[in-house]
Amino acid sequence: MDTDELSCKVGTSLFNDGFSFDDYLCVGVSGGADSVCLLSAIVDFFSNDLRFSSRKKTIYVVSINHNIRSQEESLSDCEYVKTLCNSLSTKMIKIECKIVELKKGEVLNIESERKKGIEEAARYLRYKVFEEFAMSFGNLKGKTKIFFALAHNQNDQIETLIMRFLQGAGSSSKCGILNHRKINLSNNVELNYIRPLLDVNRSQIENFLINKKIKWKNDSTNLDNSYLRNRIRNLVIPLFDDNFPGWKNAVLLGREKALCESSFIEKYSENYSWEKTDDGVFMQKNIFFGMDIAIRERVFFKALELIKAKKRIPYSFVKKVLFLNQKDEKFQKFGIECFIDGENLFIKNIKNKATITGFFDIIEDECTLEFDFGTLFVERSSENCDYANLRFVTNEEKVYFVNKIKFPFCFRNRQLNDSVLTKDKFLKSVSDVLSDFKVAVQDKNLIPIIYSLDSKKIVVIWGELFGYQNWMVN
Numbered sequence: 426m427d428t429d430e431l432s433c434k435v436g437t438s439l440f441n442d443g444f445s446f447d448d449y450l451c452v453g454v455s456g457g458a459d460s461v462c463l464l465s466a467i468v469d470f471f472s473n474d475l476r477f478s479s480r481k482k483t484i485y486v487v488s489i490n491h492n493i494r495s496q497e498e499s500l501s502d503c504e505y506v507k508t509l510c511n512s513l514s515t516k517m518i519k520i521e522c523k524i525v526e527l528k529k530g531e532v533l534n535i536e537s538e539r540k541k542g543i544e545e546a547a548r549y550l551r552y553k554v555f556e557e558f559a560m561s562f563g564n565l566k567g568k569t570k571i572f573f574a575l576a577h578n579q580n581d582q583i584e585t586l587i588m589r590f591l592q593g594a595g596s597s598s599k600c601g602i603l604n605h606r607k608i609n610l611s612n613n614v615e616l617n618y619i620r621p622l623l624d625v626n627r628s629q630i631e632n633f634l635i636n637k638k639i640k641w642k643n644d645s646t647n648l649d650n651s652y653l654r655n656r657i658r659n660l661v662i663p664l665f666d667d668n669f670p671g672w673k674n675a676v677l678l679g680r681e682k683a684l685c686e687s688s689f690i691e692k693y694s695e696n697y698s699w700e701k702t703d704d705g706v707f708m709q710k711n712i713f714f715g716m717d718i719a720i721r722e723r724v725f726f727k728a729l730e731l732i733k734a735k736k737r738i739p740y741s742f743v744k745k746v747l748f749l750n751q752k753d754e755k756f757q758k759f760g761i762e763c764f765i766d767g768e769n770l771f772i773k774n775i776k777n778k779a780t781i782t783g784f785f786d787i788i789e790d791e792c793t794l795e796f797d798f799g800t801l802f803v804e805r806s807s808e809n810c811d812y813a814n815l816r817f818v819t820n821e822e823k824v825y826f827v828n829k830i831k832f833p834f835c836f837r838n839r840q841l842n843d844s845v846l847t848k849d850k851f852l853k854s855v856s857d858v859l860s861d862f863k864v865a866v867q868d869k870n871l872i873p874i875i876y877s878l879d880s881k882k883i884v885v886i887w888g889e890l891f892g893y894q895n896w897m898v899n
Contacts, residue, residue, distance in 0.1 A: 426629045428469070428636050435463065436470030438621035439572070442605045446477060449562050449571040451485040453555065454509070456502035456642035459576035461509060462630045463622055465639055467574065468513045468520075483519045486510050487558055490526040491547050493533075494646060502642045509639075525554050537867070541820055544652060556608075559616045572617045577602050579626040579677075584657050586676050591653070599683035653822035694723040699731055705773030706731050713770050714750050721747055728772040734761055739795050746772075759797050783870070785837040787878070788813070794836070798871060798890065801836065815875075817890055825889055827875070834884070835876040843874065845883045846898050858886060862893045 426434070444450065452467065454460040464486065471477045488506040490499045503524045510522040527550060536546035559571040582601050589598045606618045622630065634641060650656045665672050697716065699706035706728050713721060725746060729738060738759050745756055746763045755764035762773050786794055791813075794801045799819035806812040806829060813834070815827045843855035859869050868891045875885035886896035 426625070426632075428633050429473075431462075431625060431629060431633050432466040432469035432473070434625065435466040435621040436474060438604075438624075439467070439470075439574070439619065442572070442619045442621075443570075443617065444572045444619070446480065446482065449485065449559075449569070450482070451487060451555070451558065451571060451573045453551075453573065453575050454486050454488050454506050455576075455644075456488070456505045456509075457576075457644060458627070458630055458634060458641040459578050459581075459622060461639060461641045462633050463574060463576040464509070464520075465513060465637060466621075466633070468515075468518055471518055472515065478517065481517050481519070483521060485558075486520055486522045487555060488522065488524050489551055489554055490524065491532050491550070492527050492529045493543065493547065494644070498645060505640075505642055523558065525558075527554075542652075542822065544654070555618075556610055556616060560610055560614055563611060563614045568613055568615060570615045570617065572619055575618060575620050576622055577620045578622045578630060579624055580658075582623060582680070583673055583676055584654055584662070586680055587657050587661060588653055591657075599680065600687050601680050601683075651823050690719050690723050693717075694720050694727070697724050699724075699728050699772075701731070702771070702773075705771055707769045707771045709768055710750065710765050710770045711768070718747065725772075729761070732761070732772060732774050734759075734774065739800065741795060758795075783838055784873075785835065787833060787835050789833040817873075817887070819890060825887070827885055827887065830875060830884065831877060831879050833878045835874075835878060837874055837876065838870050839872070839874055843883060845886065845896060855883070855886065858896055859888075859893075862888055864888065864891070864893050868893075 439450075450467075452460070452464050454464050464484070467484065471482055486506065488503055490503050492499060503526075507522050507524065510520040514520045532543060532546050532550060535550060536543045539546060539549065555573055559573065562569055562571055586599070586601045589601070592598075602620065602623065604620050604623050608616050608618075610616050646652075647655060648659070650659055697708070697712065697720070699708050708724075708728075713724065716724065722743065725743060738761070742756065742758055749756065749763060749765065749770070755762060757763075757775060760775050762771075762775050764771055784796055788794075788803055790803075791805055792803050794803070799817055802816040802818070803813050804816070806814050809829075811832055812828075813830045813832055815830060817825045817827075819825075839855050839859070844852040845855055845858060847853050855874065856869075859872065864872065872891055872893070873885075873887040874883055875887065876882070877884050882898065884898045888894050888896065
């Protein structure tokens with residue numbers, strides 16, 4: 426694909442998604458190859474297509490400094506975006522560049538609140554900025570349509586599909602990244618997220634920029650394999666490329682099939698709606714449990730959207746709710762509660778945080794346990810079956826290990842009089858240990874304690890799950 430073909434493909438995609446020349450057009454630009462290519466291709470398209478080359482157009486660029494990388498790297502990217510916008514502007518195409526700088530620590534604060542990982546927190550704030558920017562175009566006299574072009578490409582799509590497969594995604598998530606998503610921000614503002622590069626791969630993007638002699642910025646965090654997406658990109662995909670020819674086409678074909686299935690399920694799920702209460706939603710239980718299981722699942726996820734559930738809900742919990750049909754059953758976990766009261770099924774957010782921070786599990790054999798902050802996998806050691814190897818996967822997809830814990834043991838949060846042995850064989854209170862580790866108050870009751878039922882002693886304070894030190898007793 427040469428440069429003209431790519432520009433034409435991007436422009437055609439814009440109009441296929443409902444864009445008209447007089448609509449507002451915004452572009453998210455980070456300075457990376459994908460977004461730089463997107464902006465450049467859009468400018469090329471409007472400059473070279475005879476239908477538009479003699480008409481003036483303003484393109485609005487939004488670039489966000491998340492303040493989660495070094496200040497030098499972040500500021501350099503922002504300055505580059507400004508320079509790029511100036512260089513691409515012409516007499517007929519005006520590019521207005523807005524740099525938005527998030528407060529230092531804002532992403533981490535949102536990550537702590539939502540418990541879905543730092544990448545999700547950054548994405549959440551990014552879209553919030555986009556939507557606030559789109560609202561600034563609101564016209565009280567009539568409907569205002571804003572198109573916001575984002576630079577997700579085919580490589581991003583494949584990474585997302587693999588990631589969701591590994592996370593056990595349902596039918597809607599198997600569709601991956603959507604080409605077009607429309608939301609109504611108000612009665613008179615319609616925002617359309619569009620992704621004109623979604624069928625273009627990374628090699629084509631870089632070749633486009635190289636041929637046009639346009640530079641781009643590289644994000645240093647793309648090499649950090651502590652994130653699931655980066656492990657897929659840097660470790661899994663090269664392995665597949667070397668051993669399974671044609672696998673990418675198969676994955677993308679599977680996505681097309683999932684889109685058809687999801688569309689069918691979505692159509693029928695629209696026949697059912699939740700009624701709102703002050704702190705949640707409800708529906709007649711006979712209606713909910715009378716649905717086909719696929720429709721029931723989609724309707725349940727709509728309930729989570731309505732109550733704005735802040736945590737990622739594992740499917741094992743969802744499955745329990747989908748088959749909950751007993752009057753005396755209540756599921757309360759991951760910040761939500763689901764229960765039947767009379768003839769209705771209720772889905773609510775848990776107001777009292779203290780009810781979700783306590784946990785206590787006695788472990789005598791291999792098992793998998795789910796908590797608000799992640800999932801614990803317990804396996805017997807291949808070297809000695811009396812011992813367990815523990816693997817914990819956090820909600821941020823980070824993985825931590827503790828090996829050679831003797832069965833049976835207790836996995837729990839701290840208790841009032843907990844103490845632990847020091848290197849000098851003195852007892853020290855767990856509260857003092859956590860204070861020495863500078864553990865935030867909101868995390869102290871979440872940090873897992875591993876207590877040996879054989880020795881009657883704490884053997885591990887597993888602080889690294891929340892970014893702190895570990896205390897290991899030999």
